[in-house]
Amino acid sequence: MTTPPLSDRSFGRIAGLMHAAVGLSFTPNKKPLMSSRLASRVQHLGLQGFDDYAALLESPDDGGEFQMAVDLLTTNETYFFREPAHFALLQAELQRTRPQQLKVWSAASSFGDEAYSTAMLLADLQAQGTIGADWSVLGTDISERVLQSATQAIYPAERLREVDARRLKRYCLRGEGESEGLVQVCESLRRQVRFGQLNLCAPVDEVGPFDVIFLRNVLIYFDPPTKSAVVDRVLSRLRPGGLFFLGTAEGRVPCNTPLTVLAPGAYRKGRAQ
Ligand SMILES: C[S@@+](CC[C@H](N)C(=O)[O-])C[C@H]1O[C@@H](n2cnc3c(N)ncnc32)[C@H](O)[C@@H]1O
Structure with missing residues:
Protein backbone atom coordinates (compact mmCIF):
# COMPACT_ATOMS: atom_id res chain seq x y z
CA MET A 1 0.00 0.00 0.00
CA THR A 2 1.44 3.40 -0.92
CA THR A 3 1.25 6.27 1.55
CA PRO A 4 -1.15 9.09 0.50
CA PRO A 5 0.70 12.38 -0.24
CA LEU A 6 1.61 14.66 2.66
CA SER A 7 -1.19 17.27 2.80
CA ASP A 8 -0.54 20.92 3.64
CA ARG A 9 -2.47 20.37 6.86
CA SER A 10 -0.35 17.41 8.03
CA PHE A 11 2.80 19.22 6.95
CA GLY A 12 1.76 22.23 9.04
CA ARG A 13 0.99 20.06 12.08
CA ILE A 14 4.33 18.21 11.98
CA ALA A 15 6.30 21.40 11.19
CA GLY A 16 4.57 23.15 14.11
CA LEU A 17 5.49 20.32 16.50
CA MET A 18 9.13 20.31 15.40
CA HIS A 19 9.43 24.07 15.67
CA ALA A 20 7.94 24.15 19.15
CA ALA A 21 10.04 21.29 20.51
CA VAL A 22 13.44 21.59 18.84
CA GLY A 23 13.35 24.85 16.87
CA LEU A 24 13.56 23.30 13.40
CA SER A 25 11.99 25.56 10.79
CA PHE A 26 10.23 23.85 7.88
CA THR A 27 9.18 26.39 5.27
CA PRO A 28 6.67 25.14 2.62
CA ASN A 29 9.48 24.32 0.16
CA LYS A 30 10.63 21.65 2.66
CA LYS A 31 7.42 19.65 2.21
CA PRO A 32 8.97 17.09 -0.22
CA LEU A 33 11.89 16.62 2.18
CA MET A 34 9.60 15.98 5.14
CA SER A 35 7.49 13.60 3.06
CA SER A 36 10.45 11.55 1.84
CA ARG A 37 12.04 11.30 5.28
CA LEU A 38 8.88 10.26 7.15
CA ALA A 39 7.02 8.13 4.57
CA SER A 40 8.81 4.93 5.61
CA ARG A 41 7.65 5.45 9.24
CA VAL A 42 4.00 5.87 8.17
CA GLN A 43 4.28 2.61 6.24
CA HIS A 44 6.25 0.77 8.91
CA LEU A 45 3.65 1.67 11.56
CA GLY A 46 0.78 0.63 9.27
CA LEU A 47 -0.87 4.07 9.50
CA GLN A 48 -3.41 5.41 7.01
CA GLY A 49 -1.36 8.50 6.26
CA PHE A 50 0.57 11.50 7.57
CA ASP A 51 -2.43 12.84 9.50
CA ASP A 52 -2.39 9.72 11.69
CA TYR A 53 1.36 10.14 12.03
CA ALA A 54 0.93 13.76 13.18
CA ALA A 55 -1.65 12.58 15.73
CA LEU A 56 0.80 9.98 17.04
CA LEU A 57 3.52 12.62 17.40
CA GLU A 58 1.08 14.87 19.29
CA SER A 59 0.02 12.14 21.71
CA PRO A 60 1.81 11.84 25.07
CA ASP A 61 1.96 8.08 24.52
CA ASP A 62 3.94 8.15 21.28
CA GLY A 63 6.14 5.11 22.01
CA GLY A 64 9.30 7.07 21.24
CA GLU A 65 8.08 8.11 17.79
CA PHE A 66 8.72 11.81 18.36
CA GLN A 67 12.43 11.12 18.90
CA MET A 68 12.39 8.90 15.81
CA ALA A 69 10.91 11.79 13.77
CA VAL A 70 13.54 14.18 15.14
CA ASP A 71 16.27 11.72 14.17
CA LEU A 72 14.86 11.51 10.64
CA LEU A 73 14.18 15.22 10.16
CA THR A 74 17.55 16.56 11.34
CA THR A 75 20.35 16.94 8.80
CA ASN A 76 23.59 15.55 10.20
CA GLU A 77 26.18 16.24 7.46
CA THR A 78 29.64 16.64 9.03
CA TYR A 79 33.28 15.56 8.61
CA PHE A 80 36.61 15.78 10.43
CA PHE A 81 38.38 19.17 10.46
CA ARG A 82 35.54 20.87 8.57
CA GLU A 83 36.50 24.54 8.09
C1 LIG B 1 24.75 19.70 10.03
S1 LIG B 1 25.02 19.07 11.65
C2 LIG B 1 26.42 20.04 12.17
C3 LIG B 1 27.55 19.18 12.68
C4 LIG B 1 28.85 19.91 13.03
N1 LIG B 1 28.62 20.96 13.99
C5 LIG B 1 29.51 20.47 11.80
O1 LIG B 1 29.55 21.68 11.62
O2 LIG B 1 30.01 19.67 10.98
C6 LIG B 1 23.66 19.84 12.54
C7 LIG B 1 23.29 19.08 13.82
O3 LIG B 1 22.44 19.92 14.62
C8 LIG B 1 21.58 19.07 15.34
N2 LIG B 1 20.43 19.83 15.86
C9 LIG B 1 19.37 20.33 15.18
N3 LIG B 1 18.50 20.94 16.01
C10 LIG B 1 19.04 20.84 17.26
C11 LIG B 1 18.61 21.28 18.55
N4 LIG B 1 17.45 21.93 18.73
N5 LIG B 1 19.40 21.00 19.60
C12 LIG B 1 20.57 20.32 19.44
N6 LIG B 1 21.03 19.88 18.24
C13 LIG B 1 20.27 20.13 17.16
C14 LIG B 1 21.21 17.99 14.32
O4 LIG B 1 20.73 16.83 14.93
C15 LIG B 1 22.52 17.80 13.56
O5 LIG B 1 23.23 16.68 14.03
Missing part, protein backbone atom coordinates in the same frame (compact mmCIF):
# COMPACT_ATOMS: atom_id res chain seq x y z
CA PRO A 84 40.16 23.99 9.04
CA ALA A 85 40.83 27.72 9.57
CA HIS A 86 38.85 27.48 12.84
CA PHE A 87 41.13 24.73 14.16
CA ALA A 88 44.22 26.74 13.11
CA LEU A 89 42.87 29.77 14.96
CA LEU A 90 42.18 27.68 18.06
CA GLN A 91 45.70 26.24 17.91
CA ALA A 92 47.28 29.72 17.64
CA GLU A 93 45.18 30.94 20.58
CA LEU A 94 46.22 28.01 22.78
CA GLN A 95 49.89 28.45 21.82
CA ARG A 96 49.56 32.04 22.99
CA THR A 97 47.63 31.42 26.23
CA ARG A 98 49.03 27.94 27.20
CA PRO A 99 46.07 27.04 29.49
CA GLN A 100 46.45 24.33 32.14
CA GLN A 101 42.72 23.54 31.98
CA LEU A 102 40.39 23.67 29.00
CA LYS A 103 36.74 22.78 28.44
CA VAL A 104 35.37 22.66 24.89
CA TRP A 105 31.75 22.22 23.76
CA SER A 106 30.72 20.96 20.34
CA ALA A 107 27.14 22.18 20.65
CA ALA A 108 25.59 20.40 17.65
CA SER A 109 28.07 17.58 17.41
CA SER A 110 26.22 15.27 15.01
CA PHE A 111 28.30 12.07 14.61
CA GLY A 112 31.17 13.51 16.68
CA ASP A 113 33.58 14.46 13.88
CA GLU A 114 34.00 18.03 15.22
CA ALA A 115 34.50 16.85 18.83
CA TYR A 116 37.14 14.25 17.90
CA SER A 117 38.91 16.69 15.52
CA THR A 118 39.22 19.08 18.46
CA ALA A 119 40.42 16.26 20.70
CA MET A 120 43.16 15.35 18.17
CA LEU A 121 44.36 18.96 18.16
CA LEU A 122 44.30 19.20 21.97
CA ALA A 123 46.09 15.86 22.41
CA ASP A 124 48.85 17.11 20.08
CA LEU A 125 49.14 20.35 22.03
CA GLN A 126 49.25 18.45 25.31
CA ALA A 127 52.02 16.17 23.96
CA GLN A 128 54.01 19.29 23.00
CA GLY A 129 53.55 20.73 26.51
CA THR A 130 51.53 23.67 25.15
CA ILE A 131 48.42 22.91 27.23
CA GLY A 132 47.94 20.96 30.47
CA ALA A 133 46.49 17.45 30.70
CA ASP A 134 43.22 18.69 32.22
CA TRP A 135 41.17 19.16 29.06
CA SER A 136 37.89 17.69 27.85
CA VAL A 137 35.45 17.95 24.98
CA LEU A 138 31.67 17.65 25.35
CA GLY A 139 29.59 16.85 22.25
CA THR A 140 25.83 17.34 22.41
CA ASP A 141 23.03 16.92 19.88
CA ILE A 142 19.27 16.47 19.77
CA SER A 143 19.42 13.27 17.71
CA GLU A 144 19.82 10.02 19.65
CA ARG A 145 20.88 8.19 16.50
CA VAL A 146 23.95 10.36 15.90
CA LEU A 147 24.89 10.36 19.60
CA GLN A 148 24.96 6.55 19.70
CA SER A 149 27.20 6.53 16.67
CA ALA A 150 29.43 9.30 18.10
CA THR A 151 30.08 7.23 21.23
CA GLN A 152 31.21 4.27 19.11
CA ALA A 153 33.47 6.62 17.09
CA ILE A 154 33.50 4.41 13.99
CA TYR A 155 33.59 6.26 10.65
CA PRO A 156 33.90 5.60 6.94
CA ALA A 157 37.53 6.52 6.14
CA GLU A 158 36.28 9.15 3.66
CA ARG A 159 35.02 11.31 6.55
CA LEU A 160 38.61 11.63 7.82
CA ARG A 161 39.93 12.92 4.48
CA GLU A 162 41.15 16.16 6.13
CA VAL A 163 43.06 14.29 8.88
CA ASP A 164 46.79 14.16 8.16
CA ALA A 165 48.68 10.83 8.02
CA ARG A 166 50.47 11.42 11.33
CA ARG A 167 47.22 11.98 13.23
CA LEU A 168 45.55 9.03 11.50
CA LYS A 169 48.38 6.80 12.68
CA ARG A 170 48.46 8.22 16.16
CA TYR A 171 44.75 8.52 16.98
CA CYS A 172 42.90 6.03 14.74
CA LEU A 173 42.62 2.29 14.16
CA ARG A 174 42.00 1.07 10.62
CA GLY A 175 39.44 -1.70 10.18
CA GLU A 176 40.41 -4.98 8.52
CA GLY A 177 38.40 -7.75 6.87
CA GLU A 178 34.69 -6.97 7.28
CA SER A 179 35.60 -3.57 8.74
CA GLU A 180 37.78 -2.62 5.77
CA GLY A 181 37.18 1.04 4.86
CA LEU A 182 36.19 1.95 8.43
CA VAL A 183 38.24 3.83 10.99
CA GLN A 184 37.76 3.98 14.78
CA VAL A 185 39.06 6.76 16.98
CA CYS A 186 41.42 5.21 19.55
CA GLU A 187 40.39 4.65 23.14
CA SER A 188 42.81 7.15 24.70
CA LEU A 189 41.21 9.96 22.68
CA ARG A 190 37.66 8.70 23.23
CA ARG A 191 38.23 8.92 27.00
CA GLN A 192 38.64 12.71 26.69
CA VAL A 193 35.34 13.17 24.81
CA ARG A 194 31.83 12.74 26.24
CA PHE A 195 28.50 12.91 24.45
CA GLY A 196 25.01 13.68 25.71
CA GLN A 197 21.61 14.74 24.46
CA LEU A 198 20.88 18.43 24.77
CA ASN A 199 18.24 20.57 23.07
CA LEU A 200 19.59 23.99 22.09
CA CYS A 201 16.01 25.32 22.24
CA ALA A 202 15.67 24.54 25.96
CA PRO A 203 17.73 25.72 28.96
CA VAL A 204 21.39 24.66 28.69
CA ASP A 205 22.53 25.64 32.20
CA GLU A 206 23.40 22.04 33.07
CA VAL A 207 26.60 22.21 30.96
CA GLY A 208 29.73 24.33 31.17
CA PRO A 209 31.06 26.90 31.63
CA PHE A 210 33.36 26.41 28.63
CA ASP A 211 36.50 28.08 27.27
CA VAL A 212 35.67 27.27 23.63
CA ILE A 213 32.32 26.60 21.94
CA PHE A 214 31.62 25.31 18.43
CA LEU A 215 28.06 26.02 17.23
CA ARG A 216 28.59 25.33 13.57
CA ASN A 217 26.16 24.52 10.79
CA VAL A 218 23.06 24.15 12.94
CA LEU A 219 21.60 27.68 12.96
CA ILE A 220 20.71 27.30 9.26
CA TYR A 221 17.86 25.01 10.34
CA PHE A 222 16.30 27.67 12.62
CA ASP A 223 14.28 30.83 11.87
CA PRO A 224 15.85 34.26 12.70
CA PRO A 225 14.34 34.71 16.22
CA THR A 226 15.32 31.14 17.17
CA LYS A 227 18.86 31.67 15.83
CA SER A 228 19.39 34.72 18.04
CA ALA A 229 17.90 33.06 21.12
CA VAL A 230 20.07 29.95 20.64
CA VAL A 231 23.24 32.00 20.17
CA ASP A 232 22.61 34.02 23.37
CA ARG A 233 21.70 30.86 25.30
CA VAL A 234 24.84 29.04 24.17
CA LEU A 235 27.05 32.10 24.77
CA SER A 236 25.80 32.24 28.37
CA ARG A 237 27.86 29.06 28.89
CA LEU A 238 31.08 30.58 27.44
CA ARG A 239 33.58 32.24 29.80
CA PRO A 240 34.39 35.91 29.11
CA GLY A 241 37.24 35.99 26.56
CA GLY A 242 36.38 32.48 25.32
CA LEU A 243 36.34 31.52 21.64
CA PHE A 244 33.08 30.97 19.74
CA PHE A 245 32.81 29.41 16.29
CA LEU A 246 29.85 29.53 13.88
CA GLY A 247 29.72 27.96 10.41
CA THR A 248 31.15 30.52 7.97
CA ALA A 249 28.13 30.04 5.68
CA GLU A 250 25.81 31.19 8.49
CA GLY A 251 26.96 34.82 8.51
CA ARG A 252 26.76 37.08 11.53
CA VAL A 253 23.75 36.27 13.69
CA PRO A 254 22.29 39.19 15.64
CA CYS A 255 22.55 38.54 19.39
CA ASN A 256 22.62 40.47 22.66
CA THR A 257 25.99 39.12 23.84
CA PRO A 258 28.96 41.38 23.00
CA LEU A 259 31.39 39.63 20.64
CA THR A 260 34.64 40.59 18.94
CA VAL A 261 35.05 39.31 15.37
CA LEU A 262 38.38 37.46 14.90
CA ALA A 263 37.91 35.86 11.45
CA PRO A 264 34.99 34.56 9.36
CA GLY A 265 32.81 32.55 11.78
CA ALA A 266 35.26 33.07 14.69
CA TYR A 267 34.54 35.34 17.66
CA ARG A 268 35.79 36.17 21.14
CA LYS A 269 33.21 36.74 23.90
CA GLY A 270 33.36 40.39 24.99
CA ARG A 271 34.32 43.63 23.29
CA ALA A 272 37.91 44.21 22.14
CA GLN A 273 39.80 46.34 24.73
Whole structure:
Protein backbone atom coordinates (compact mmCIF):
# COMPACT_ATOMS: atom_id res chain seq x y z
CA MET A 1 0.00 0.00 0.00
CA THR A 2 1.44 3.40 -0.92
CA THR A 3 1.25 6.27 1.55
CA PRO A 4 -1.15 9.09 0.50
CA PRO A 5 0.70 12.38 -0.24
CA LEU A 6 1.61 14.66 2.66
CA SER A 7 -1.19 17.27 2.80
CA ASP A 8 -0.54 20.92 3.64
CA ARG A 9 -2.47 20.37 6.86
CA SER A 10 -0.35 17.41 8.03
CA PHE A 11 2.80 19.22 6.95
CA GLY A 12 1.76 22.23 9.04
CA ARG A 13 0.99 20.06 12.08
CA ILE A 14 4.33 18.21 11.98
CA ALA A 15 6.30 21.40 11.19
CA GLY A 16 4.57 23.15 14.11
CA LEU A 17 5.49 20.32 16.50
CA MET A 18 9.13 20.31 15.40
CA HIS A 19 9.43 24.07 15.67
CA ALA A 20 7.94 24.15 19.15
CA ALA A 21 10.04 21.29 20.51
CA VAL A 22 13.44 21.59 18.84
CA GLY A 23 13.35 24.85 16.87
CA LEU A 24 13.56 23.30 13.40
CA SER A 25 11.99 25.56 10.79
CA PHE A 26 10.23 23.85 7.88
CA THR A 27 9.18 26.39 5.27
CA PRO A 28 6.67 25.14 2.62
CA ASN A 29 9.48 24.32 0.16
CA LYS A 30 10.63 21.65 2.66
CA LYS A 31 7.42 19.65 2.21
CA PRO A 32 8.97 17.09 -0.22
CA LEU A 33 11.89 16.62 2.18
CA MET A 34 9.60 15.98 5.14
CA SER A 35 7.49 13.60 3.06
CA SER A 36 10.45 11.55 1.84
CA ARG A 37 12.04 11.30 5.28
CA LEU A 38 8.88 10.26 7.15
CA ALA A 39 7.02 8.13 4.57
CA SER A 40 8.81 4.93 5.61
CA ARG A 41 7.65 5.45 9.24
CA VAL A 42 4.00 5.87 8.17
CA GLN A 43 4.28 2.61 6.24
CA HIS A 44 6.25 0.77 8.91
CA LEU A 45 3.65 1.67 11.56
CA GLY A 46 0.78 0.63 9.27
CA LEU A 47 -0.87 4.07 9.50
CA GLN A 48 -3.41 5.41 7.01
CA GLY A 49 -1.36 8.50 6.26
CA PHE A 50 0.57 11.50 7.57
CA ASP A 51 -2.43 12.84 9.50
CA ASP A 52 -2.39 9.72 11.69
CA TYR A 53 1.36 10.14 12.03
CA ALA A 54 0.93 13.76 13.18
CA ALA A 55 -1.65 12.58 15.73
CA LEU A 56 0.80 9.98 17.04
CA LEU A 57 3.52 12.62 17.40
CA GLU A 58 1.08 14.87 19.29
CA SER A 59 0.02 12.14 21.71
CA PRO A 60 1.81 11.84 25.07
CA ASP A 61 1.96 8.08 24.52
CA ASP A 62 3.94 8.15 21.28
CA GLY A 63 6.14 5.11 22.01
CA GLY A 64 9.30 7.07 21.24
CA GLU A 65 8.08 8.11 17.79
CA PHE A 66 8.72 11.81 18.36
CA GLN A 67 12.43 11.12 18.90
CA MET A 68 12.39 8.90 15.81
CA ALA A 69 10.91 11.79 13.77
CA VAL A 70 13.54 14.18 15.14
CA ASP A 71 16.27 11.72 14.17
CA LEU A 72 14.86 11.51 10.64
CA LEU A 73 14.18 15.22 10.16
CA THR A 74 17.55 16.56 11.34
CA THR A 75 20.35 16.94 8.80
CA ASN A 76 23.59 15.55 10.20
CA GLU A 77 26.18 16.24 7.46
CA THR A 78 29.64 16.64 9.03
CA TYR A 79 33.28 15.56 8.61
CA PHE A 80 36.61 15.78 10.43
CA PHE A 81 38.38 19.17 10.46
CA ARG A 82 35.54 20.87 8.57
CA GLU A 83 36.50 24.54 8.09
CA PRO A 84 40.16 23.99 9.04
CA ALA A 85 40.83 27.72 9.57
CA HIS A 86 38.85 27.48 12.84
CA PHE A 87 41.13 24.73 14.16
CA ALA A 88 44.22 26.74 13.11
CA LEU A 89 42.87 29.77 14.96
CA LEU A 90 42.18 27.68 18.06
CA GLN A 91 45.70 26.24 17.91
CA ALA A 92 47.28 29.72 17.64
CA GLU A 93 45.18 30.94 20.58
CA LEU A 94 46.22 28.01 22.78
CA GLN A 95 49.89 28.45 21.82
CA ARG A 96 49.56 32.04 22.99
CA THR A 97 47.63 31.42 26.23
CA ARG A 98 49.03 27.94 27.20
CA PRO A 99 46.07 27.04 29.49
CA GLN A 100 46.45 24.33 32.14
CA GLN A 101 42.72 23.54 31.98
CA LEU A 102 40.39 23.67 29.00
CA LYS A 103 36.74 22.78 28.44
CA VAL A 104 35.37 22.66 24.89
CA TRP A 105 31.75 22.22 23.76
CA SER A 106 30.72 20.96 20.34
CA ALA A 107 27.14 22.18 20.65
CA ALA A 108 25.59 20.40 17.65
CA SER A 109 28.07 17.58 17.41
CA SER A 110 26.22 15.27 15.01
CA PHE A 111 28.30 12.07 14.61
CA GLY A 112 31.17 13.51 16.68
CA ASP A 113 33.58 14.46 13.88
CA GLU A 114 34.00 18.03 15.22
CA ALA A 115 34.50 16.85 18.83
CA TYR A 116 37.14 14.25 17.90
CA SER A 117 38.91 16.69 15.52
CA THR A 118 39.22 19.08 18.46
CA ALA A 119 40.42 16.26 20.70
CA MET A 120 43.16 15.35 18.17
CA LEU A 121 44.36 18.96 18.16
CA LEU A 122 44.30 19.20 21.97
CA ALA A 123 46.09 15.86 22.41
CA ASP A 124 48.85 17.11 20.08
CA LEU A 125 49.14 20.35 22.03
CA GLN A 126 49.25 18.45 25.31
CA ALA A 127 52.02 16.17 23.96
CA GLN A 128 54.01 19.29 23.00
CA GLY A 129 53.55 20.73 26.51
CA THR A 130 51.53 23.67 25.15
CA ILE A 131 48.42 22.91 27.23
CA GLY A 132 47.94 20.96 30.47
CA ALA A 133 46.49 17.45 30.70
CA ASP A 134 43.22 18.69 32.22
CA TRP A 135 41.17 19.16 29.06
CA SER A 136 37.89 17.69 27.85
CA VAL A 137 35.45 17.95 24.98
CA LEU A 138 31.67 17.65 25.35
CA GLY A 139 29.59 16.85 22.25
CA THR A 140 25.83 17.34 22.41
CA ASP A 141 23.03 16.92 19.88
CA ILE A 142 19.27 16.47 19.77
CA SER A 143 19.42 13.27 17.71
CA GLU A 144 19.82 10.02 19.65
CA ARG A 145 20.88 8.19 16.50
CA VAL A 146 23.95 10.36 15.90
CA LEU A 147 24.89 10.36 19.60
CA GLN A 148 24.96 6.55 19.70
CA SER A 149 27.20 6.53 16.67
CA ALA A 150 29.43 9.30 18.10
CA THR A 151 30.08 7.23 21.23
CA GLN A 152 31.21 4.27 19.11
CA ALA A 153 33.47 6.62 17.09
CA ILE A 154 33.50 4.41 13.99
CA TYR A 155 33.59 6.26 10.65
CA PRO A 156 33.90 5.60 6.94
CA ALA A 157 37.53 6.52 6.14
CA GLU A 158 36.28 9.15 3.66
CA ARG A 159 35.02 11.31 6.55
CA LEU A 160 38.61 11.63 7.82
CA ARG A 161 39.93 12.92 4.48
CA GLU A 162 41.15 16.16 6.13
CA VAL A 163 43.06 14.29 8.88
CA ASP A 164 46.79 14.16 8.16
CA ALA A 165 48.68 10.83 8.02
CA ARG A 166 50.47 11.42 11.33
CA ARG A 167 47.22 11.98 13.23
CA LEU A 168 45.55 9.03 11.50
CA LYS A 169 48.38 6.80 12.68
CA ARG A 170 48.46 8.22 16.16
CA TYR A 171 44.75 8.52 16.98
CA CYS A 172 42.90 6.03 14.74
CA LEU A 173 42.62 2.29 14.16
CA ARG A 174 42.00 1.07 10.62
CA GLY A 175 39.44 -1.70 10.18
CA GLU A 176 40.41 -4.98 8.52
CA GLY A 177 38.40 -7.75 6.87
CA GLU A 178 34.69 -6.97 7.28
CA SER A 179 35.60 -3.57 8.74
CA GLU A 180 37.78 -2.62 5.77
CA GLY A 181 37.18 1.04 4.86
CA LEU A 182 36.19 1.95 8.43
CA VAL A 183 38.24 3.83 10.99
CA GLN A 184 37.76 3.98 14.78
CA VAL A 185 39.06 6.76 16.98
CA CYS A 186 41.42 5.21 19.55
CA GLU A 187 40.39 4.65 23.14
CA SER A 188 42.81 7.15 24.70
CA LEU A 189 41.21 9.96 22.68
CA ARG A 190 37.66 8.70 23.23
CA ARG A 191 38.23 8.92 27.00
CA GLN A 192 38.64 12.71 26.69
CA VAL A 193 35.34 13.17 24.81
CA ARG A 194 31.83 12.74 26.24
CA PHE A 195 28.50 12.91 24.45
CA GLY A 196 25.01 13.68 25.71
CA GLN A 197 21.61 14.74 24.46
CA LEU A 198 20.88 18.43 24.77
CA ASN A 199 18.24 20.57 23.07
CA LEU A 200 19.59 23.99 22.09
CA CYS A 201 16.01 25.32 22.24
CA ALA A 202 15.67 24.54 25.96
CA PRO A 203 17.73 25.72 28.96
CA VAL A 204 21.39 24.66 28.69
CA ASP A 205 22.53 25.64 32.20
CA GLU A 206 23.40 22.04 33.07
CA VAL A 207 26.60 22.21 30.96
CA GLY A 208 29.73 24.33 31.17
CA PRO A 209 31.06 26.90 31.63
CA PHE A 210 33.36 26.41 28.63
CA ASP A 211 36.50 28.08 27.27
CA VAL A 212 35.67 27.27 23.63
CA ILE A 213 32.32 26.60 21.94
CA PHE A 214 31.62 25.31 18.43
CA LEU A 215 28.06 26.02 17.23
CA ARG A 216 28.59 25.33 13.57
CA ASN A 217 26.16 24.52 10.79
CA VAL A 218 23.06 24.15 12.94
CA LEU A 219 21.60 27.68 12.96
CA ILE A 220 20.71 27.30 9.26
CA TYR A 221 17.86 25.01 10.34
CA PHE A 222 16.30 27.67 12.62
CA ASP A 223 14.28 30.83 11.87
CA PRO A 224 15.85 34.26 12.70
CA PRO A 225 14.34 34.71 16.22
CA THR A 226 15.32 31.14 17.17
CA LYS A 227 18.86 31.67 15.83
CA SER A 228 19.39 34.72 18.04
CA ALA A 229 17.90 33.06 21.12
CA VAL A 230 20.07 29.95 20.64
CA VAL A 231 23.24 32.00 20.17
CA ASP A 232 22.61 34.02 23.37
CA ARG A 233 21.70 30.86 25.30
CA VAL A 234 24.84 29.04 24.17
CA LEU A 235 27.05 32.10 24.77
CA SER A 236 25.80 32.24 28.37
CA ARG A 237 27.86 29.06 28.89
CA LEU A 238 31.08 30.58 27.44
CA ARG A 239 33.58 32.24 29.80
CA PRO A 240 34.39 35.91 29.11
CA GLY A 241 37.24 35.99 26.56
CA GLY A 242 36.38 32.48 25.32
CA LEU A 243 36.34 31.52 21.64
CA PHE A 244 33.08 30.97 19.74
CA PHE A 245 32.81 29.41 16.29
CA LEU A 246 29.85 29.53 13.88
CA GLY A 247 29.72 27.96 10.41
CA THR A 248 31.15 30.52 7.97
CA ALA A 249 28.13 30.04 5.68
CA GLU A 250 25.81 31.19 8.49
CA GLY A 251 26.96 34.82 8.51
CA ARG A 252 26.76 37.08 11.53
CA VAL A 253 23.75 36.27 13.69
CA PRO A 254 22.29 39.19 15.64
CA CYS A 255 22.55 38.54 19.39
CA ASN A 256 22.62 40.47 22.66
CA THR A 257 25.99 39.12 23.84
CA PRO A 258 28.96 41.38 23.00
CA LEU A 259 31.39 39.63 20.64
CA THR A 260 34.64 40.59 18.94
CA VAL A 261 35.05 39.31 15.37
CA LEU A 262 38.38 37.46 14.90
CA ALA A 263 37.91 35.86 11.45
CA PRO A 264 34.99 34.56 9.36
CA GLY A 265 32.81 32.55 11.78
CA ALA A 266 35.26 33.07 14.69
CA TYR A 267 34.54 35.34 17.66
CA ARG A 268 35.79 36.17 21.14
CA LYS A 269 33.21 36.74 23.90
CA GLY A 270 33.36 40.39 24.99
CA ARG A 271 34.32 43.63 23.29
CA ALA A 272 37.91 44.21 22.14
CA GLN A 273 39.80 46.34 24.73
C1 LIG B 1 24.75 19.70 10.03
S1 LIG B 1 25.02 19.07 11.65
C2 LIG B 1 26.42 20.04 12.17
C3 LIG B 1 27.55 19.18 12.68
C4 LIG B 1 28.85 19.91 13.03
N1 LIG B 1 28.62 20.96 13.99
C5 LIG B 1 29.51 20.47 11.80
O1 LIG B 1 29.55 21.68 11.62
O2 LIG B 1 30.01 19.67 10.98
C6 LIG B 1 23.66 19.84 12.54
C7 LIG B 1 23.29 19.08 13.82
O3 LIG B 1 22.44 19.92 14.62
C8 LIG B 1 21.58 19.07 15.34
N2 LIG B 1 20.43 19.83 15.86
C9 LIG B 1 19.37 20.33 15.18
N3 LIG B 1 18.50 20.94 16.01
C10 LIG B 1 19.04 20.84 17.26
C11 LIG B 1 18.61 21.28 18.55
N4 LIG B 1 17.45 21.93 18.73
N5 LIG B 1 19.40 21.00 19.60
C12 LIG B 1 20.57 20.32 19.44
N6 LIG B 1 21.03 19.88 18.24
C13 LIG B 1 20.27 20.13 17.16
C14 LIG B 1 21.21 17.99 14.32
O4 LIG B 1 20.73 16.83 14.93
C15 LIG B 1 22.52 17.80 13.56
O5 LIG B 1 23.23 16.68 14.03
